[in-house]
Amino acid sequence: MRLLALVIRILQQIIRDKRTIALLIVAPILILTMLNLVFNGKDYVPKIGFVNIPDTLETQLLASDAEITTYETEKQAIEALADHELDAYLLFDSMEPTVVLEGSDPSVNGSVIQWLQSSLSTVQQDIQSEPKIEYIYGSSTMSSFDYFGPVLLGFFVFFFTFLIAGISFLRERTTGTLERLLASPIRKWEIVLGYTIGFGIFAIIQASIIAAYAIYGLGLLMEGAFIYVLLITLALAITALTLGILLSTFANNELQIIQFIPLAVVPQIFFSGLFNLDTISEWLRWIIPLTPLYYAADALRNIMVRGMGWDMIYQDVLFLLGFSILFIVLNIFALRRYRKI
Amino acid sequence: MSQQNNIVSIRNVSKAFGKHSVLHEITLEISAGEIFGFLGPSGAGKTTLVKQLAGLDTPTEGANFLFGDKMPNIHLINKIGYMAQSDALYNELTAKENLEFFASLYGLKHKARKKRISEVMELVSLTDDLNKLVSNYSGGMKRRLSLAIALLHQPQLLILDEPTVGIDPVLRKSIWDAFVSLKENGTTIIVTTHVMDEAEKCDRLGMIRDGKLIAVGTPNMLVQETKASSIEEAFLIYGGA
Incomplete structure (x- = not known):
């Protein structure tokens, strides 16, 4: 019941903030459309x-x-x-x-x-x-957008969910409402889980709209099942929002959340498969398995480009859930700073 | 000293952040049904102390006991109503949505929730503004809404950190009248304040300065003991000024 109350409150807050909703849905659509036009330009002279x-x-x-x-x-x-x-x-x-x-x-x-x-x-x-x-490389029917699209889809979900969850939780902390919450009988795990579910619901809506637009609107290659795309984006969104909440603990204002982007978000692009992973220098390669986006991008490409099913993506799902659980536990632990029990 | 009557027992509590000492060996008993005021300048340690009583902070040394149990304790939290110094409200939501959210956290079911919301909003004279967005509230209205939220679950102990800051004298009086009627119904109230005329309305006062409890007693007693003409003067004498 407390959990439900928190989920409802988060959804109410999101609905009130029209501009943020617009950012979360319109911005990725705009960028994907632009990329579609950039990559599929026809005037190239071979x-x-x-x-x-x-x-x-x-x-x-x-x-x-x-x-x-x-x-x-x-x-x-x-x-x-x-x-x-x-x-x-x-x-x-x-x-x-x-x-x-x-x-x-x-x-x-x-x-x-x-x-x-x-x-x-x-x-x-x-x-x-x-x-x-x-x-020598590639095949005849693919466009660049087909190849980068799944990675970009994952990236947008990760980036925007990370940002909005981190900033929301930061606000909860800086406006004193987190303290007020902790002065009530709510448990720490209920706070973290409430946030995860509340933003998870929104993330799945966001991901559905963006993915549907990319696939049916822009004609992004889609060989596999749409439901798997949603599953992966949801798992990725939960990882992103639990990470965002965790990092917000180390930020004192919105600007400091933004400062985490080049540290926690941008490097993931390098290891997401947007660039060829085989050419990454040896001494950086150990980072690849530590980046959630790598697993999501791998799974999304397997689904969308190669048309693969559950047996080829479940490992990626498990890794993403593993990250999420780790971040959730760390978040509950981080809340001990405010209330010991 | 019977445990029954002493709802709050602060036992030799000290708090330090690193080398900086905020509270210094405070010992105090607060009994059921009294309005106890912590009086002191800002930075004296009042907020740190009441946060500990609300379970949001822990002492470096010593311990706080509420209702005979050591704080923090999740089962005691339901008996406490806490109002922080800053208005902890969700500005994007309406007053009603804020109230419903907190009422649910305290486990108030639908019917009781509705009834309590209208009761507490009446008490703080905000009934007409129930469906307004909090972002459209004035500072004083936000303060009153915070108070209403603290009262929602009818706690036995109210901990109010500067409850009347930014509230005009007329409303302040009506809020204090509410405190008195809550007290008559058996609620224990702890308030912090740095306003002297408010201090006079408390049953007992604890004067805090630089993290030390420098005097405890009824307002009259404190004035008489120092042969001062007002609480303000008494405070200055205790503080060694």
């Missing part, structure tokens, strides 16, 4: 290398919409590809064309393929077969 192209074809293709460089041997082209001077090279082996793409950036791949289709169709009669397309 850089193509030619190796062994018949002269008649070359003159025709040179007129097409691409930056073209000619190489004497395939080895030179491969080197150029490795140095990011090229996005792809076109190779003719006795009139059989092969395109080799660097492939790591889906939006670039798209441009290359588009160029290939439009320009080769004009000279089709000279080519004996359809071009063979080879990817």
Whole structure:
């Protein structure tokens, strides 16, 4: 009953604060929309290398919409590809064309393929077969947004829940209402759990709206089940809010909560899979398993990009719940500062 | 000294934050049904002492006993009504929502909750402002709402930290009348104050200065003992001024 009272109070407070609701829902939608436009821009001119192209074809293709460089041997082209001077090279082996793409950036791949289709169709009669397309990295159907989307979804949930829960609890402390709460028969675990449930309910609503918008509005790749996405975001939100509450204990005002962002939130982006984890330097790698966002991003990608189910994500869920329980226990312990019992 | 009558027993309590001593060997008994006032300048240690009585702080040395049990004790908390020095209210919520929240924390069921809310709001003359957002309240109204919240669960012991700061004389009088009627119903009230005319209304006074209890007695007794003309003068004499 006390727990319920606290949950109701938190929800009432959130509903009153229209601007914060707007921030939590509109800001991620706005950013995702912008990223969608940024990553899916179509005006990129691909850089193509030619190796062994018949002269008649070359003159025709040179007129097409691409930056073209000619190489004497395939080895030179491969080197150029490795140095990011090229996005792809076109190779003719006795009139059989092969395109080799660097492939790591889906939006670039798209441009290359588009160029290939439009320009080769004009000279089709000279080519004996359809071009063979080879990817060094990546695949043909993915966009960058599909690849980063799940990570960003997790990040927004984490970031905003962390911020709002931390600041709410800080306010509870600085306005004296926490002390007033502790002068009532409420138990410390009820306070922490009440906050977790109250903000958890809001986080699940926030996550549903943002995820639905990204998937159905922006067309983010979604191979798996929506309910798993919600499950992961809820688990991540609980981790974020319990961490936010815990860190707010060490802050004296709102600005000091903001100061935790570069320490507790931003580094998680590096280890979330937005950047390639295999290239992280050895002496930083031990941090990866300590960042909650890593588990959430991994699970979200498995669900959304690879269409995987419970058997592939339950470990990530368990890790997130483990973090949450750890933070909840630490929070209850931190409240001892205000009341010993 | 019978345990029955002494609701509050402060036994040789000292409190220090690091090397800084806030309370120094305070011993005091407060009996049932009295209005006991802690009088002293700000920074004297009044708030630290009443926080300990409310279970929000613990002494470095000594112990506080309420209703015969050592504080802090979760089972005693229901018998205590506490009003902090700062108005601990949720500004985004209405007065009613604040009251409902705290009433639920004290386990008041729906019907009793409604009845008590209208009773306490009547007592502090805020009935007409029940559905207003607290952020639209004036300072004095917030103070009265805090008091109303402390009274909600009909505690046997009321601990009020500067309850009438920012309240005009007319309302202050009506609030003190309420204290007296609560007292007549058997409630023990502990108030802190630095206002001298308020001190005179207490049954007994404890004068605190620099963390030391420098005098305890009825207001009349303290005045007579020092041959002073007022409480204020008596306080200065006890303080060695």
